[in-house]
Amino acid sequence: MLRYRTVVLSAVFLTVTVAMVAAAQPVTLYVAPKGNDTWSGTRKTPNLLRTSGPFASLRGARDAIRHLKARGPLTHPVMVKVLGGVYRLTEPFVLEPEDSGTTNCPITYIAESGEKAIFSGGRAVKGWQKRPRRVWTVTIPEVKTGKWYFQTLFVNGERRPRARTPNEDYFRATGTAPPRRDPKTGPTVARDSIAFAFRPGDIKPWNNLNDINVVVYHAWATTRHRIASVDTTNNIVEFTGPSPWPFGKWGITDQRYYVENLPEALDAPGEWYLDRHTGVLSYIPLPAENPNDVEIVAPLLTELVRFAGDADAGKFVEHVKLSGLSFLYTDWVLGPEGHRSRQAAPDATPTIALSGARNCMIEKTEIAHVGGYGIRLGHGCKDNRIEQCHIHDLAAGGVLIGEMQLPKEECGRADRNTVYNCFIHDGGHIYATAVGLWVGKSSYNAIQHNEMCDFLYTGISVGWSWGYQPSSANHNIIEYNHVHHLGFGVLSDMGGIYTLGVSPATRICNNLFHHIESYSYGGWGIYTDEGSTDIVIENNVVYRTKDGSFHQHYGKDNIVRNNIWAFSRERQLVRTRAEEHCSFVFEHNIVYYTSGTLLGSNWAGTRDNYKLDHNLYWNAAGSPVTFAGATLDRWQAKGQDTHSIIADPLFVAPEKCDFRLQPRSPASEIGFTPIDVSTVGLVGPREWVNQPRPVKRQWVEIPIKRPAK
Numbered sequence: 001m002l003r004y005r006t007v008v009l010s011a012v013f014l015t016v017t018v019a020m021v022a023a024a025q026p027v028t029l030y031v032a033p034k035g036n037d038t039w040s041g042t043r044k045t046p047n048l049l050r051t052s053g054p055f056a057s058l059r060g061a062r063d064a065i066r067h068l069k070a071r072g073p074l075t076h077p078v079m080v081k082v083l084g085g086v087y088r089l090t091e092p093f094v095l096e097p098e099d100s101g102t103t104n105c106p107i108t109y110i111a112e113s114g115e116k117a118i119f120s121g122g123r124a125v126k127g128w129q130k131r132p133r134r135v136w137t138v139t140i141p142e143v144k145t146g147k148w149y150f151q152t153l154f155v156n157g158e159r160r161p162r163a164r165t166p167n168e169d170y171f172r173a174t175g176t177a178p179p180r181r182d183p184k185t186g187p188t189v190a191r192d193s194i195a196f197a198f199r200p201g202d203i204k205p206w207n208n209l210n211d212i213n214v215v216v217y218h219a220w221a222t223t224r225h226r227i228a229s230v231d232t233t234n235n236i237v238e239f240t241g242p243s244p245w246p247f248g249k250w251g252i253t254d255q256r257y258y259v260e261n262l263p264e265a266l267d268a269p270g271e272w273y274l275d276r277h278t279g280v281l282s283y284i285p286l287p288a289e290n291p292n293d294v295e296i297v298a299p300l301l302t303e304l305v306r307f308a309g310d311a312d313a314g315k316f317v318e319h320v321k322l323s324g325l326s327f328l329y330t331d332w333v334l335g336p337e338g339h340r341s342r343q344a345a346p347d348a349t350p351t352i353a354l355s356g357a358r359n360c361m362i363e364k365t366e367i368a369h370v371g372g373y374g375i376r377l378g379h380g381c382k383d384n385r386i387e388q389c390h391i392h393d394l395a396a397g398g399v400l401i402g403e404m405q406l407p408k409e410e411c412g413r414a415d416r417n418t419v420y421n422c423f424i425h426d427g428g429h430i431y432a433t434a435v436g437l438w439v440g441k442s443s444y445n446a447i448q449h450n451e452m453c454d455f456l457y458t459g460i461s462v463g464w465s466w467g468y469q470p471s472s473a474n475h476n477i478i479e480y481n482h483v484h485h486l487g488f489g490v491l492s493d494m495g496g497i498y499t500l501g502v503s504p505a506t507r508i509c510n511n512l513f514h515h516i517e518s519y520s521y522g523g524w525g526i527y528t529d530e531g532s533t534d535i536v537i538e539n540n541v542v543y544r545t546k547d548g549s550f551h552q553h554y555g556k557d558n559i560v561r562n563n564i565w566a567f568s569r570e571r572q573l574v575r576t577r578a579e580e581h582c583s584f585v586f587e588h589n590i591v592y593y594t595s596g597t598l599l600g601s602n603w604a605g606t607r608d609n610y611k612l613d614h615n616l617y618w619n620a621a622g623s624p625v626t627f628a629g630a631t632l633d634r635w636q637a638k639g640q641d642t643h644s645i646i647a648d649p650l651f652v653a654p655e656k657c658d659f660r661l662q663p664r665s666p667a668s669e670i671g672f673t674p675i676d677v678s679t680v681g682l683v684g685p686r687e688w689v690n691q692p693r694p695v696k697r698q699w700v701e702i703p704i705k706r707p708a709k
Helices: 002-022 058-070 632-637 666-670
Strands: 027-031 078-082 085-088 093-095 107-111 117-120 122-124 136-139 153-155 158-160 195-197 213-217 222-231 236-239 256-260 272-274 280-283 296-299 305-308 320-323 325-328 350-355 361-363 366-370 373-377 385-387 390-394 399-401 418-420 423-425 437-439 446-448 451-455 460-462 477-479 482-486 495-509 512-516 524-538 541-545 550-552 558-561 564-566 571-575 584-587 590-593 597-601 611-613 616-619 651-653 658-661
Touching (some): 495 512
Parallel strands (some): 107 320, 305 350, 325 366, 350 373, 361 385, 373 399, 460 495, 482 512, 541 564, 550 571, 584 611
Antiparallel strands (some): 195 236, 213 222, 272 280
8 A cells, every 4th residue: 555655646746747847837736625635636626537636635735745845846836725615634734844835935725716625623413313301312432432522512613512500600619628637648738729618519429520520710710620529518529630729719709610511410502411431412402403404513633733843953844824724623621630721721722733833824714613722833933924814713712922931942932923914702612711812932923903802811911921030022012903802701800911021122002902891800901910011002092991991010111102091990090019110101191981080009109110291181970080089289299290181182972982082182282192093903805804793792891899808
């Protein structure tokens, strides 16, 4: 068989070589759902003898290009055109350094014009039988024999929830678990991070206990646990692995959780349960839904594409482009000790993973219905571009750039990457703490003209250094992004954009942030946390946040200039930590509000600790504008806001969030430059720019609550 394949590939090489010599144009190969990887790939359709035609897979085209390159360097670009249809993957498509193109001869895998090429990591589930109590079932032999176990199910492209209790809202812990003596070592062992007390009846010693998940909500993260034991005498549940924090750190009576993946909780339309031991998949369909008349898909893979370069060895995948393709249906995996990411879940598996990639591009690509993040630009990824991609229905988040640890060698660092004009939305379905776009220890990146919405935590997170450590994320440009509808009252300590660490030459400019709602504290617009330093925040419009359009926890020498901050419900501007150095300079801003206070938290210190001037403030509810309890005159006597004014800025229609200025606006008196939000967000063809419009959502404002001390 190996000899036969070698002969076939030699014939493919000969055919491709003839095509190259015949014309000075890109070499074109074809892939089709009914193709054959033993064919030449140079024909769009099979010949009459069915001895030549398109390949059946990207792998077939990749291998043909490898044989072509084995005879000498590329002299022409290579275009792999993928015809419309569904390609079901049983393993990820892998590109290695030998699969690289060059600057003059790039390699492109592109959907045929006007056709939709779908690469699916899922398998259709068929043969359903109706059972009593509205339950439909099907037996999957591969599950019963231990060859397959999936944790996600999609019906007509919609993610369905696993059976859980309660169906809505949460259970709440009643106390911490007491320590106990270790029978092997003798000392008393604390259990506050691995067990808690529950209300009688909320947790039981159910069947299939090892498959049950307990999903616990902390301030800004969730953890997912496997159950080790249930003590119904003392009502204590203990897990196989610990939480990063003690349960109840933010108030034990507000320690929320729910229980998932147990047959006893299968009671609501849309819920499903898979029994690992019997192989039986049970599903309660939605009203008027017949499981045999819809497409039901379960994922086989967790990853669909891998750019497998080795940056440390100087071997890169270069000059490769994916264009116009769709990558759908992947799963997630829960380890023996559960999942306990502290923040943003950057360890969640990406559907497209790049490592050691340089000068590669992913454009006009759809990534949806997946079990982790959409794309990761990881170790050693430099000068890559993600453009006009639609990334949605995500167990985690959209795009990851960089790593949690800064590589010692420059070649291993992820720098100079661009995410441009992408629509990233509807995430956090499994990892609620995931974000739309995460930049870890990575610099010189550009995040421009994207729209991100409908995540349960932060929209954009930049930097991964706590405190005033040496910079590991600098010169990052975040501009012209539209980031909105975040939080939905699920997590706390979150914002439209969240920054950490010393970040010289990082700019957050010309963005639009709005509708940000936390569970408890937080729900900020622009949130400079944990030593955020040397960041320029300019020409942004931020409105409809819960607590603070702008909040700086602590940092140094940030410039906050020429922004509009409007309609924060509780406090408009928040400064938490007083430090000896200058926290920030706040100038030429407009602050407009109807509820709450102007300044919140800690405004201790002098003009040397923070500097406010040339600003316009207005309480449209008619209440006096005060500054940490002081009138403007007394505030100015402290050296703050010497040239600032209290006046109606005369927005065109603030109640409709139209913050354009009328001609008579007094904003000119403070040197304010009008901000044109029409340039923010997606750009290009009308059908692309209008992609976000059909998204429907119900927005609910959560009552203000403070974390327990």
